[in-house]
Amino acid sequence: MRLPGLLASTWVLFRKDLLVEWRSRSRINALVFFSLATLLLFSFALGPDTALLRRNAGGYLWLALLLSSVLALGESFRVERENATLEGLRLIPVDSRAIFLSKGLANAVLLIGLGVLLVPVLVALLDVRVVLPWPRLLGLIVLGCLAISAPGTLYGAIASHARARDVLLPLLLFPVLIPALVAAAKGTALVLEGDPMEQFHSWVALLASFDILYWGLGVVLFPRVVEE
Amino acid sequence: MELPPALQLHDVSKRYGARWALVRLSLTVKRGTALLLTGHNGSGKTTLLRVLATAVRPSSGQVQVLGLDASRETEKVRAQVGLLSHANFVYEDLSGLENLEVLARLLGLPVSSAQTALERVSLSARDDRPIRTYSAGMRRRLALARLFLKQPPVALLDEPFVELDPSGVSELETRIRELHAAGTTLVLATHHIEQGTQLCTDRLHLEQGRSIAA
Numbered sequence: 232m233r234l235p236g237l238l239a240s241t242w243v244l245f246r247k248d249l250l251v252e253w254r255s256r257s258r259i260n261a262l263v264f265f266s267l268a269t270l271l272l273f274s275f276a277l278g279p280d281t282a283l284l285r286r287n288a289g290g291y292l293w294l295a296l297l298l299s300s301v302l303a304l305g306e307s308f309r310v311e312r313e314n315a316t317l318e319g320l321r322l323i324p325v326d327s328r329a330i331f332l333s334k335g336l337a338n339a340v341l342l343i344g345l346g347v348l349l350v351p352v353l354v355a356l357l358d359v360r361v362v363l364p365w366p367r368l369l370g371l372i373v374l375g376c377l378a379i380s381a382p383g384t385l386y387g388a389i390a391s392h393a394r395a396r397d398v399l400l401p402l403l404l405f406p407v408l409i410p411a412l413v414a415a416a417k418g419t420a421l422v423l424e425g426d427p428m429e430q431f432h433s434w435v436a437l438l439a440s441f442d443i444l445y446w447g448l449g450v451v452l453f454p455r456v457v458e459e
Numbered sequence: 460m461e462l463p464p465a466l467q468l469h470d471v472s473k474r475y476g477a478r479w480a481l482v483r484l485s486l487t488v489k490r491g492t493a494l495l496l497t498g499h500n501g502s503g504k505t506t507l508l509r510v511l512a513t514a515v516r517p518s519s520g521q522v523q524v525l526g527l528d529a530s531r532e533t534e535k536v537r538a539q540v541g542l543l544s545h546a547n548f549v550y551e552d553l554s555g556l557e558n559l560e561v562l563a564r565l566l567g568l569p570v571s572s573a574q575t576a577l578e579r580v581s582l583s584a585r586d587d588r589p590i591r592t593y594s595a596g597m598r599r600r601l602a603l604a605r606l607f608l609k610q611p612p613v614a615l616l617d618e619p620f621v622e623l624d625p626s627g628v629s630e631l632e633t634r635i636r637e638l639h640a641a642g643t644t645l646v647l648a649t650h651h652i653e654q655g656t657q658l659c660t661d662r663l664h665l666e667q668g669r670s671i672a673a
Contacts, residue, residue, distance in 0.1 A: 232538070232566055232567060232568065233567045234538065234565075234567050235564070235565065235567050240565060244565075247553075254552035255552050314546050314547050314551065315544075319548025323537065323562065323565050324537035
């Protein structure tokens with residue numbers, strides 16, 4: 232018996248994570264409705280001031296994604312707790328880094344799908360226009376969701392051991408995500424309103440640096456988190 | 460040169476908070492042995508199996524599996540050990556075959572071996588229902604199929620007969636005999652003393668984490 236390497240194990244687990252998500256589509260539906268409700272609530276809370284809504288549209292998109300991510304991340308570890316499957320993977324043995332990478336990527340894919348779904352709603356609801364090319368917005372969503380999922384997966388694993396896991400996860404995650412949230416919201420605002428000062432690339436660079444840092448930290452720290 | 464024993468524990472203790480689950484336990488299990496582990500609830504049987512499987516680290520003492528140091532060569536030890544525990548380690552939303560296919564890929568085995576392992580425990584590979592619809596007996600058989608797929612030299616079975624009806628117990632006995640006949644070293648923790656005695660050659664009784672002569 233020759234155990235597969237890190238990338239092969241990551242690929243097997245990534246496909247498994249997506250299949251599990253797909254099979255339990257009620258969770259995905261709940262996530263979609265929750266994020267849509269969050270967007271609607273922001274627009275209701277600020278009233279009919281369309282200029283204000285448009286100006287802050289990027290922030291609403293990322294807050295909706297951030298709040299929804301807590302549900303998605305919590306659920307992804309609830310599935311692993313159900314029959315101690317995370318322990319089962321460790322005892323096969325599977326490289327813990329592969330577990331982190333696959334779960335982080337599966338969470339990112341879920342959030343990216345949600346982000347892509349929310350953009351047309353944002354355009355229709357807040358009457359915003361996408362001024363810069365669409366691929367830039369898509370790239371920003373990909374980088375932003377990767378930024379949420381890396382620390383989210385790491386802290387999701389830490390919180391899953393705690394009794395107050397539902398409270399602990401956002402408490403750990405939200406402060407860490409502030410730089411990524413600012414960069415993603417500012418970048419999105421530039422895509423929606425135009426970028427006369429050419430600041431877009433600076434925010435993308437900040438977001439990419441955040442991604443590299445936290446995916447690296449996750450690979451290093453996750454094995455310590457899942458071991459006793 | 461004589462091969463090292465299948466399992467060797469030296470002065471192993473395990474503490475959860477203020478409670479000692481294992482107290483200075485020393486034990487040697489030869490290769491090919493079937494060891495019956497008995498004791499009341501809370502006597503330390505599950506903790507001992509989890510320590511041997513490297514699911515938990517002992518608070519003190521040394522554990523060796525097939526001559527490998529469990530604290531330093533944890534991954535190698537895990538590759539040699541299979542644990543059938545209270546948790547089945549399966550994904551509820553996937554079918555039995557899908558669960559085993561994931562395991563086969565992670566073990567570097569051909570995907571077709573998943574089907575073979577399922578058929579060996581009399582589960583149908585065509586049954587595409589999710590695990591959450593399975594009966595307790597089917598879940599136990601699936602857990603055993605995981606062991607057959609991995610074919611570890613050391614198998615640790617924690618209360619394998621729980622929740623099974625008499626025919627299920629009888630079938631499981633047959634499968635466990637097959638595992639043992641294939642040369643697997645077994646450690647079986649159970650309250651079903653009759654079945655356990657028939658299956659095992661040696662016995663260890665635990666009381667409050669201590670080994671008592673059986």
